[in-house]
Amino acid sequence: MNVFLTGATGYVGGAIAKELRAAGVEVLALVRTEEKARAVRERGMVPILGTLEALERHAETAGRADAIVHAAFDDAHEERDAHATRALLAAGSRAFVYASSAYNRSAWRFALEEEVLAAGGDRMATSVVRLGMVYGGLGGTMPDLFAAAEAHGTSFYVGEGRARVSAIHRADAARLFHAIVRQGGRGIFEGVDGEPVTARALAEAVARTVGCRRIESVCAEQAPAEFREHTCDVLERDVAVAQTHGASVGWTPRFPNVPAGLARAYEEWKEEAIRVG
Structure with a gap:
């Protein structure tokens, strides 16, 4: 089996x-x-040198693949994302999986x-x-x-x-994409573990994991320097998503909620930080 993958060097795409x-x-x-190209070749992949803006050049290669996974979605570039998605759909592989966001509902x-769902057929x-708030390793919100x-x-x-956070460990997200490709899944899959936690409960879980005794509420304007604007936005936005469709492709998360996955995520963060150095 082979898969044409965009975003293979990114946070989510790399895990996939x-x-x-x-x-x-x-x-x-x-x-x-x-x-x-050298980096992905060293990881056992076949590099396809190109850009999202000119995917038509690789339509034949993508179309011959057993599946296409478009994991290089970009909230900041609407037109580029739409163009790339349409070009990949037109390539005509047997399966197409589009990475979207539970947080950006523009x-x-x-x-x-x-459009992606309407393109499906026999x-x-x-x-x-x-995808919900993806965590694990150096990327995403959790390192802040x-x-x-x-x-x-x-x-x-x-x-x-009180705002709820819907999340998924990066490895569980990758397993979900793999299951969809393997089983020929159709429709909308919520890329979350299925057990939202409040921002306060998340802070409590972080405190237990890191080993600090205090938790504290701050307004976004007085957030610690380690918090990026994106992090404040995630902690203030109420996103409670249920996971109901994953079972149709034989997928269940190994980490059923954020507290269950935090110890592993903390280890990954420290290990990867040392490697990056």
């Missing part, structure tokens, strides 16, 4: 690539530069999801994965929470802490 390669799947990885992204299974707790001896949350 690792999961697929571990299962013996050949990964055709779209990369922009020779440097990234009109254009919702419309693009509908010859091509199409699906959308709405860990870094602040270590630096200040206090685990912080924003506001009253």
Whole structure:
């Protein structure tokens, strides 16, 4: 089996690539530069040198793949994401999986999801994965929470802490994409563990994991320096998503909620930080 993958060097796409390669799947990885081509080749993938803006050049290669996974979604570039998605759909693989977001529910992204699903039929299974807050390793929101707790001896949350966070460990997200590809899944899959936690409960879990005794509420304007604007936004936005469709492709998360996955995520964060150095 082989999969044409965009975003193979990114945070989520890299985890998908690792999961697929571990299962013996050949990964055709779209990369922009020779440097990234060397990097993915060293990880056992086949590099496809190109860009999202010119995917038509690789339509034949993508179309011959058993599946296409578009994991290089970009909230900041609506037109580029739409163009790339349409080009990959037109390539005509037997399966197409689009990585979307449970947090960005803008009109254009919702419309693009509908376009992906409408393109499905007898010859091509199409699906959308709405990712929640992905955590694990150096990427995502969680490193800000860990870094602040270590630096200040206090685990912080924003506001009253009632906003709910829907999350998924990066490895579980990768397993979900693999299951959809393997089973030819169709429709919308919520890329979350299925047990939302409040921002305050998340802060409490971070405190237990890092080993600090205090938790504290702050307003976004007074958040610790380790918190980026994105982190404050996640902690203030109420997103409670249920996971109901994963079982249709034989998938259940290994980490059923954030507290269950935090110890592993903390280890990953520290290990990867040492490697990056």
